Amino acid sequence: MDHKELVELDHQYVMQTYGRFDVDIDHGKGATLYDLAGKEYIDFSSGIGVNSIGYGNEKWVNAITDQAGKLGHISNLFYSQPYARLAEQLCRRSGMAAAFFGNSGAEANEGMIKLARKYSFDKYGKGRGTIITLRNSFHGRTLTTLTATGQDVFHNYFFPFIDGFRYAVAGDMSSLQEVAGHDVCAVMLELVQGEGGVLPMDPTYVHDLAVLCAERDWLLLVDEVQTGVGRTGTLFAFQQYGIIPDAVSFAKGIAGGLPMGGFLANERCRDVLGPGTHAATFGGNPICAAAAQVVLDTLDEDTLAQVAEKGKYIRARIEHMGLSSLGATRGLGLMIGVEVTGEESNKAMAARLIRNGLLVLTAGQALRLLPPLTISMAEIDKGLAIMKDSLL
Structure with missing residues (x-):
C-alpha cells in the first residue's frame, strides 16, 4: 500500500x-x-x-509478547500479577496509597470526579458535589470531562451538559474564592495546562490552593494525564510542587503506547470507592500492565x-x-x-x-x-x- x-x-x-x-x-x-x-x-x-520510551524498545516488545502468550485478559473478578505489581511500583514511587486502573485519560479523570463526589456524599450527604476547575484547562472528551474542561471552544455542539462544575481563573485565588460555595467538594487542575498552551502553574498558587482545600475539606484532584509518568522530569509533576494530592490521574505515557489510564488515591481516599461503585472491564489489562512495568523500570x-x-x-x-x-x-x-x-x-x-x-x-x-x-x-x-x- x-x-x-x-x-x-x-x-x-x-x-x-x-x-x-x-x-x-x-x-x-x-x-x-x-x-x-x-x-x-x-x-x-x-x-x-x-x-x-520511544519506538521498538526491545524490553517493552518482549514484555508484551511474553504476557500475551500467558494471559491477554482476565476480568477484575480475579487476581493477576501484572496489575498488582504495577500498582505497587506506582504507589511506592509517588507516595500515594492505592491505584485504580482504566483505559484512558478521560476515564481516569471521571474516576477522580466520582471519588470526590462519593467522599463528600459519605461525609456530608447530598448537595455538596460541585467541582471547581480552571479556565483554559482540558480534562477529556466524555460529556463529564468535557464539562470539566474550562475552554468554551470544546463545549460547542454537545449541549446540554451535566451540572456540578464551576470555573476559576488559573493562578488567581480571588477568582477561586468567588466561585466557591457550600456545595463544593473538590478542585481539579493540571499543574501544566497542556492543551491550553503548556502553561505551568505558579508554585505559590498551588501551595495556597492545597491549604484552602485542606481547610474546607475539599479534595485536591491533580490531572496528570499529560504531565505524569516522567514527562516533567519527575514521575509526577506534583512531586516538584511540594504537595500530596488526594488523587492524581495518569494515562498517555504509562504503558508506552498501549491504552491504559487510571488514578492514585492518598490514604484517606483509598477506601472511598468500594465494590460495585466503580469499574472498568479492561482496567489493569495484563498486557498493558506488563508494558507499563517496563516503562517504570526504564524511567x-x-x-x-x-x-x-x-x-x-x-x-x-x-x-x-x-x-x-x-x-x-x-x-x-x-x-x-x-x-x-x-x-x-x-x-x-x-x-x-x-x-x-x-x-x-x-x-x-x-x-x-x-x-x-x-x-x-x-x-x-x-x-x-x-x-x-x-x-x-
Whole structure:
C-alpha cells in the first residue's frame, strides 16, 4: 500500500473526526520514524505524549509478547500479577496509597470526579458535589470531562451538559474564592495546562490552593494525564510542587503506547470507592500492565534527571536560534511550549516542520514539544537542525 491508497482507504471507511497532516507513519526506532516511502522523521510529539520510551524498545516488545502468550485478559473478578505489581511500583514511587486502573485519560479523570463526589456524599450527604476547575484547562472528551474542561471552544455542539462544575481563573485565588460555595467538594487542575498552551502553574498558587482545600475539606484532584509518568522530569509533576494530592490521574505515557489510564488515591481516599461503585472491564489489562512495568523500570532516577536536562537543553537551543517567528519557551522537563510570534499560525508552522521531517504539536497559540523521554541527544540535535533550517 502506498500513501495515496492509505488516504483513500481512510476517507472511505473512517469517520473524519481528525484533522490529519498529510503524512503516514509506518514504523520507527528510538525517536526516529519512517513513512511508507521510507522518509525519515524526528519525533518531537511521541503520539501526544504516549510513546514515552520511544519506538521498538526491545524490553517493552518482549514484555508484551511474553504476557500475551500467558494471559491477554482476565476480568477484575480475579487476581493477576501484572496489575498488582504495577500498582505497587506506582504507589511506592509517588507516595500515594492505592491505584485504580482504566483505559484512558478521560476515564481516569471521571474516576477522580466520582471519588470526590462519593467522599463528600459519605461525609456530608447530598448537595455538596460541585467541582471547581480552571479556565483554559482540558480534562477529556466524555460529556463529564468535557464539562470539566474550562475552554468554551470544546463545549460547542454537545449541549446540554451535566451540572456540578464551576470555573476559576488559573493562578488567581480571588477568582477561586468567588466561585466557591457550600456545595463544593473538590478542585481539579493540571499543574501544566497542556492543551491550553503548556502553561505551568505558579508554585505559590498551588501551595495556597492545597491549604484552602485542606481547610474546607475539599479534595485536591491533580490531572496528570499529560504531565505524569516522567514527562516533567519527575514521575509526577506534583512531586516538584511540594504537595500530596488526594488523587492524581495518569494515562498517555504509562504503558508506552498501549491504552491504559487510571488514578492514585492518598490514604484517606483509598477506601472511598468500594465494590460495585466503580469499574472498568479492561482496567489493569495484563498486557498493558506488563508494558507499563517496563516503562517504570526504564524511567529510573537517572533517566528522569536526564529528562529534565534534555528539556533545558532544547529550550536553550531554541531561544538562542534567533528565529523571528519563535519567542520564549516554557514548560517542565520534556513538556515544552514555544511561543509563535510571527504572522504564520502555529498550525501552519507545525505543518511545515512536519513536511520537512520534524513531528511537532500545537497547543493554544504555541508549538508544543513532547519528545519520547528516551530521545537521544543526536536525535534532539537533528530535530533542532530541521527546526532552524525550516524557520530561517
